[in-house]
Structure formats: structure tokens, C-alpha cells
Amino acid sequence: MSDIEDRVRKKVVEHLGVEEDKVTENASFIDDLGADSLDTVELVMAFEEEFGIEIPDDAAESIQTFGDAVTFIKANS
Amino acid sequence: MFDLTGKCALVTGASGGIGAEIARVLHSQGAVVGLSGTREDPLTALAADLGDRAHVLPCNLSDADAVNALPKQAVEAMGSVDILINNAGITRDNLFMRMSEDEWADVINVNLTSAFRLSKGVLRGMMKARWGRIVNISSIVGATGNPGQGNYAASKAGMVGMGKSLAYEVASRNITVNTVAPGFIATPMTDKLTDDQKSKIDDQIPAGRMGTPGEIAAACAYLASEEAAYVTGATIHVNGGMAML
Numbered sequence: 001m002s003d004i005e006d007r008v009r010k011k012v013v014e015h016l017g018v019e020e021d022k023v024t025e026n027a028s029f030i031d032d033l034g035a036d037s038l039d040t041v042e043l044v045m046a047f048e049e050e051f052g053i054e055i056p057d058d059a060a061e062s063i064q065t066f067g068d069a070v071t072f073i074k075a076n077s
Numbered sequence: 078m079f080d081l082t083g084k085c086a087l088v089t090g091a092s093g094g095i096g097a098e099i100a101r102v103l104h105s106q107g108a109v110v111g112l113s114g115t116r117e118d119p120l121t122a123l124a125a126d127l128g129d130r131a132h133v134l135p136c137n138l139s140d141a142d143a144v145n146a147l148p149k150q151a152v153e154a155m156g157s158v159d160i161l162i163n164n165a166g167i168t169r170d171n172l173f174m175r176m177s178e179d180e181w182a183d184v185i186n187v188n189l190t191s192a193f194r195l196s197k198g199v200l201r202g203m204m205k206a207r208w209g210r211i212v213n214i215s216s217i218v219g220a221t222g223n224p225g226q227g228n229y230a231a232s233k234a235g236m237v238g239m240g241k242s243l244a245y246e247v248a249s250r251n252i253t254v255n256t257v258a259p260g261f262i263a264t265p266m267t268d269k270l271t272d273d274q275k276s277k278i279d280d281q282i283p284a285g286r287m288g289t290p291g292e293i294a295a296a297c298a299y300l301a302s303e304e305a306a307y308v309t310g311a312t313i314h315v316n317g318g319m320a321m322l
């Protein structure tokens with residue numbers, strides 16, 4: 001497991017209060033992890049801070065699953 | 078009145094009569110204030126008068142880039158923005174049939190769009206802090222309409238609808254969004270009216286007089302306070318009974 005994956009998972013667990021093993025590649029923040037739309041905005045903010053990157057609004061909208069987040073951050077950090 | 082110690086408030090239009098008084102009252106309740114406005118001189122004078130806990134943050138609200146940069150500048154100066162007072166406004170009155178596209182767009186841009194941009198800009202910090210207060214200064218004419226002010230009334234009614242929508246979205250984060258709608262308020266602008274004009278205005282107001290900037294500022298101090306935590310999406314009309322809404 002990569003370091004980025006670990007850090008993203010930690011942020012998701014912290015923000016959504018879910019069990020670590022629920023945060024799988026295809027887990028959707030909203031459908032599987034109980035996030036509402038505002039939670040997803042906050043998650044993106046948390047990723048931006050954790051990785052020191054900027055995630056533009058259109059990219060943020062495409063980040064729906066844990067895997068999406070990891071892929072985006074790997075490509076942009 | 079209400080203790081705002083430790084809170085940082087950004088007030089737009091702080092060079093005007095009502096905005097300056099809002100800043101003054103929030104400051105007197107212990108808040109750090111960021112004074113924004115187009116004209117720097119009155120802001121500097123107000124800051125000097127207030128002493129500590131006052132920062133001058135000039136900004137031309139018709140310039141999108143400047144508006145988008147303002148929340149960041151405010152955070153750099155004050156440490157955070159816990160309270161945003163969208164007070165700045167302009168008028169470009171004209172009869173509807175004579176109103177130009179520019180007159181329409183300028184008023185919507187400064188009064189409504191800048192409130193949208195600033196609210197968006199301060200939300201990140203408020204969401205993280207799980208605390209925030211946004212107060213939009215609307216106007217009685219946003220609810221009643223006024224001949225010659227189609228653009229202004231639209232912008233002021235727009236603030237109400239925008240504020241309510243945002244209030245829904247962020248209520249769970251302890252961020253409230255409310256509106257204060259002043260009626261006729263005595264300012265340097267209304268001082269220029271003749272006594273005859275003034276008495277005609279007073280005749281329409283059940284209270285029999287114009288309001289004071291302090292009476293608007295007091296409503297803002299309440300909405301910015303901890304005590305108002307359960308008030309969101311509301312409009313407080315401060316108009317001496319001129320329109321009972």
C-alpha cells in the first residue's frame with residue numbers, strides 16, 4: 001500500500017468517522033461511506049491541506065470514490 | 078451588548094455611514110475588525126479612531142480579482158474571518174424603461190455578486206472552525222420594491238434568497254447566514270435632503286423618524302453573537318414599522 005493511499009485513507013476515516021476497512025478502492029464517499037455533499041467538499045479541503053495541492057472545482061466534482069481521490073492526488077502531487 | 082471578544086469581523090463598505098457604525102459597534106463588543114471599502118482615507122481615519130484591533134483592507138468591489146483576494150488578505154491581517162458583514166452597496170437609480178445594461182450590471186455586480194464571492198471566500202475557514210456568521214445588509218426595498226430602483230431592489234432581494242440557500246447548506250457546521258434590512262436610515266446621504274423632504278419621509282414611518290446607523294449595527298451585533306446561534310436564514314427588518322414583514 002502506498003504512502004499516499006494511507007494518508008488519504010486516514011483523512012477519510014478522520015472526517016467521515018468510518019472504519020478503515022470500509023475505505024476500499026471503489027468505496028463512494030456519498031453512497032458507501034455516509035458522506036453528504038458538504039462532507040465531500042470538506043474532504044477535498046482536507047486533501048488539499050494534507051498534500052499541499054490545489055484541487056480545482058471541476059476536478060473536485062469528479063472525485064467520488066476513495067480510488068478517485070488517490071488517483072488524482074498521485075497524479076498531481 | 079454581546080461579547081465578540083476573540084472574533085474577527087470583515088466589514089465591507091466600512092467607509093460609509095452604516096458600515097462604519099457596524100464596524101464601530103462590533104469593535105466595541107471586543108471583535109477585531111477588518112475595514113474594507115473603496116476609499117482608503119475614511120477607512121484609515123476610522124481605524125485610527127478605533128485604535129487596536131482595527132485593520133484597513135481597501136478593496137474595489139467592482140473588481141472581481143480584488144474581491145476574490147480580499148478574504149485571504151483579511152485572514153493575513155486578522156488571523157481568521159469569523160464574521161462577514163456584506164454591507165457595501167451602490168445605487169444607479171433610473172426608471173426601468175431608461176435603465177441601461179451597465180446601470181443594471183454595475184449594481185448587481187457590486188451589491189450581489191461581491192457578496193457571493195466574499196461569502197464563498199470566507200466559508201472554507203468557517204467550515205474548518207465549525208463556526209461562522211455571515212450577515213448581509215439588504216434593504217426594505219428588496220421586499221417592497223421602489224420606483225427607479227429596479228436594479229437595486231433586485232440586488233437586495235437577491236441577497237435574501239442567496240443567503241437563505243447558503244444558510245441551508247452550512248447550518249450543520251454552526252455557520253449562520255442572516256439578513257438585516259434597513260428602512261430609511263439617517264446618514265450623510267439623507268442629511269442632504271431638505272426639511273420638507275425629510276418630514277414627508279417621516280410621515281410614512283410609524284416610528285415618526287428615520288433610523289440611526291447604530292440601530293442597524295445593533296442588529297448585526299446580535300446576529301454575529303453566540304446568542305444568535307439558532308437564528309439562520311432570517312431577515313431582521315429595522316425600519317421603524319415602515320413595512321411590517
